[in-house]
Amino acid sequence: MRENRRSKLSVLAGASGLALSAVTATPTLADDVPESPREVEMAADVKVVEGIAPALGPAAGPAAGPAGAAEAATASDTCLGSTAAYGSSGCFQHNADIVWAGDTKKDGMSAAVGVYTDYGRAEEVCVNNLGVNTWAGCDKDYRESGNVRLRVLRYDGDTGKFYQPEAWSGWVPVDGKY
Template identity: 40%
Template sequence: MKMRMAAMAGVAGLTGMLALAGPAQATEATPAPKAAASGNTCLYAAGGYACFISYGDKFEVGDSKADGLRVIADWETDYGRSGECHHTGGSGTYGICNYDMREDSRVRFRVVLRDGATGPNASATAWTGWIPIG
């Protein structure tokens, strides 16, 4: 009975953590931007950058300034899908968000610097032009 109660408490804790999940978070945090050197479409802002990697439908998002702001790739497709890839790893790090987009479509994005996941934007770049996904 005690083990079953402990297991149920663990599941309840996990469920609570899942319910609090916010926008897509970058999944890696390592110190060098790879996508920028690979000929992908990149956009730079004072404090960070984002690159769209068409092979694999990914965004690389990097932080270049110790200012406490998160760097976000705010994106949308020409078929109505949109999202945000958030990186919170700190200055000198980057992360990757992996999406599954329609290969026969296009995407555009901008770099947003924000105080928190849902706070006001501190700054944002202009949108890129439409980029082929596939």
């Protein structure tokens, strides 16, 4: 009888803990509208790189953007570390070291994807100023034995300032091998 009561209490305690963690750790969704944009502090020496539109054709990788990958894209063209926040999406294409920034909201701002490494390379931000519903890529060359982490947010090109909401990816291996 005592064992049965202990089992019930354990299940109840576990369910309560799970419910509490779901309530307190729910991330902001990509479609949640921010109340008002809040400025994000960036390092003074952060390098802002304008992304370019993907080339069309089978060798171009994800020509329709990382999520919609071109019909000829292979598994090696897969974008890793996909991350999204209001108005911005981003991912890393490991086989070409391309950082992709997708703009998903028509709000006068651009999508921005900050890239951090685990080996001390200076932070860079890939900005998509091509407009809503577009993808832009920044072709980089990262150390194959390293990892990158992505930070997506909004960017106002007129003021040069970055805004929340933002989201972070986990660490992504540059060589694509987890």
